[in-house]
Amino acid sequence: MTRAECIHMLYPECADRLVVTIMGACAQELYDLGHRENFFYLQHAMGLASSIGLGLALHLPHERIVVLDGDGSVLMNLGALATVARYRPKNMVQIVFDNGSLLSTGGFDSHTTSGITDLAAIARGAGIEHVAAVDSVVGFGEAVIDALARDDLSLIVAKVAAVGPNHYGMDLQLPENAFRFKRCISERKARAQG
Amino acid sequence: MAVSYENSKIVFQGIKDAGITSVSALPETWLGLLLQRAENDPDITLIQVAKEEEAIGIAAGAYFAGTPHLLLMQNHGFLAAINGIVSLAQLYGIPLCMLIALRGHWGEPYPWHTRGGIVTEGVLRALGIPFEYARDPKIVGRQIREAYTFSQSSLSPVALLLTRDLMEGEA
Numbered sequence: 001m002t003r004a005e006c007i008h009m010l011y012p013e014c015a016d017r018l019v020v021t022i023m024g025a026c027a028q029e030l031y032d033l034g035h036r037e038n039f040f041y042l043q044h045a046m047g048l049a050s051s052i053g054l055g056l057a058l059h060l061p062h063e064r065i066v067v068l069d070g071d072g073s074v075l076m077n078l079g080a081l082a083t084v085a086r087y088r089p090k091n092m093v094q095i096v097f098d099n100g101s102l103l104s105t106g107g108f109d110s111h112t113t114s115g116i117t118d119l120a121a122i123a124r125g126a127g128i129e130h131v132a133a134v135d136s137v138v139g140f141g142e143a144v145i146d147a148l149a150r151d152d153l154s155l156i157v158a159k160v161a162a163v164g165p166n167h168y169g170m171d172l173q174l175p176e177n178a179f180r181f182k183r184c185i186s187e188r189k190a191r192a193q194g
Numbered sequence: 195m196a197v198s199y200e201n202s203k204i205v206f207q208g209i210k211d212a213g214i215t216s217v218s219a220l221p222e223t224w225l226g227l228l229l230q231r232a233e234n235d236p237d238i239t240l241i242q243v244a245k246e247e248e249a250i251g252i253a254a255g256a257y258f259a260g261t262p263h264l265l266l267m268q269n270h271g272f273l274a275a276i277n278g279i280v281s282l283a284q285l286y287g288i289p290l291c292m293l294i295a296l297r298g299h300w301g302e303p304y305p306w307h308t309r310g311g312i313v314t315e316g317v318l319r320a321l322g323i324p325f326e327y328a329r330d331p332k333i334v335g336r337q338i339r340e341a342y343t344f345s346q347s348s349l350s351p352v353a354l355l356l357t358r359d360l361m362e363g364e365a
Contacts (some may be wrong), residue, residue: 031312044281048251052282054264055255055263058239080251087241147301175349178286182219182258189260 003160004029004095006140007068010095013148014039016067018056018185021068022049025103025164030068031172037184041170041177047077050094051083057089061187062192064148066093067179071098071112073118078126084153092145096123103163116158122152127157135159182186200329202227205293205356208335209264212342214291215239216256218249219266224361228266242282243338246271250278254288263297264342268295270307273354274283279351289345289352293338296327296355318353325353326361 003026011033019039022029027041052065074081074096084094095160100113111117120133130152132143140158147154205230217232219225232240239261243249246267256263261358267275272294283290286325298304298311317327324344328334337354345352 044285045251045278048247048254048278048282049252051248052255052258054241055257056259057255058241058252059256059259059261077245077248080248083241083244083248127364131339174285175287178258178288182260186260187260 001137001160003157003158003161004163004165005100005137006095006097006158006160007035009137009141010066010144013144016049017064017066018060019050019066019068020056021051022046022073022164022169026068026070026097028165028168028170031170035172035188036169037180038188040181041172043174044098047080049073050080051077053092053094054080054084054087054089054100057092058087060189061091063091063185063188065093067092067094069094069096071096071110071119072102073098075111078122081100081123081128085123088153092153094153096155096157097160098157099162103113103162104163107162120155121126123155123157128153130154131157133157133159159181195362197224197227198361199227200335201363202207202231203362204331205328205334205338205360206231206318208338209293210237210341211237212262212264214262214264214304214342216261217241217262217266218243218263220244220249220253220268220271220272222266222268222295224297224356225266225268227285233345234318239272246275247278250275250282250290253290254282254286257288259320262342263291264338265290267292269297269355272314273310273317276317276321279323283351287349290348291338291342291345292351292353293341294353294355296357297360299358321351323351323353325355327355329358329359331356332361
């Protein structure tokens, strides 16, 4: 299973949700399917995607938040799993693509490569109740359907191959992404309030 | 020396008067009374983090959501949050209004606070983060309001350093 396949499967569900993705391959694969104003690409600051998601989820209870994360990023900020668990936003789903590799920076093995570090177990231990660990496209699809339908914090660890796109680049400056994402949220709020 | 109950109350009122409705924090001795008040205030969402860098992400989320947010941290927490400040807030133009307990400075009796205290101002300058010292309870409310306003207009991190003069008081 590749991350690109998973993101492709997830993409239609992202149309009406606020999506925060980590840097590099994950961001590129989402962007290549078609940028939307409700997507925010965190192109640096590894480990903070779920913290941004938490900030969005707690302050926008009527929005649904999807965080696309990775093993390298989650390992940089394990405490964030505990913080997310503590505040348990019902409207947030965190998907951790675990390719066992720091792919975007040269493909060095991450701590999950050998199978010793189990991110799903860490997430459960942090206090997240609904955690799924999947390694097939079908399993991923089912876990996503469950998580998106569930009115509770959910986390999915998806074991994926350490492969990424053959190109990088976006026609979107970083502050531009932030400005437009914020504007998109305020317009959705205004629409919701009629 | 005990933390000043009266001045903590004044600082908290300053936060309220600035229109802040969301606060992220990592508990710290000087900030303890502020956190208690934030926790008990129905109009404030308090989010406690495991490490201060998380608060930079949470603040970005709150900003995107349109919620006035303030970060409470110790200066060592600020030092621990620098990559988030640089590579999220400054890179993307996201405002941060940080109230930072300035430990390890004039009058500091504890050796473990001193290195962080000595470098805090230099690090703020190196990062281009505008800062002020809050020493006087009579003007701290205005300083908080102005820090928040400036963070929003400059789309930048801004720091108000809470000093010993302000935070320690009644024995």
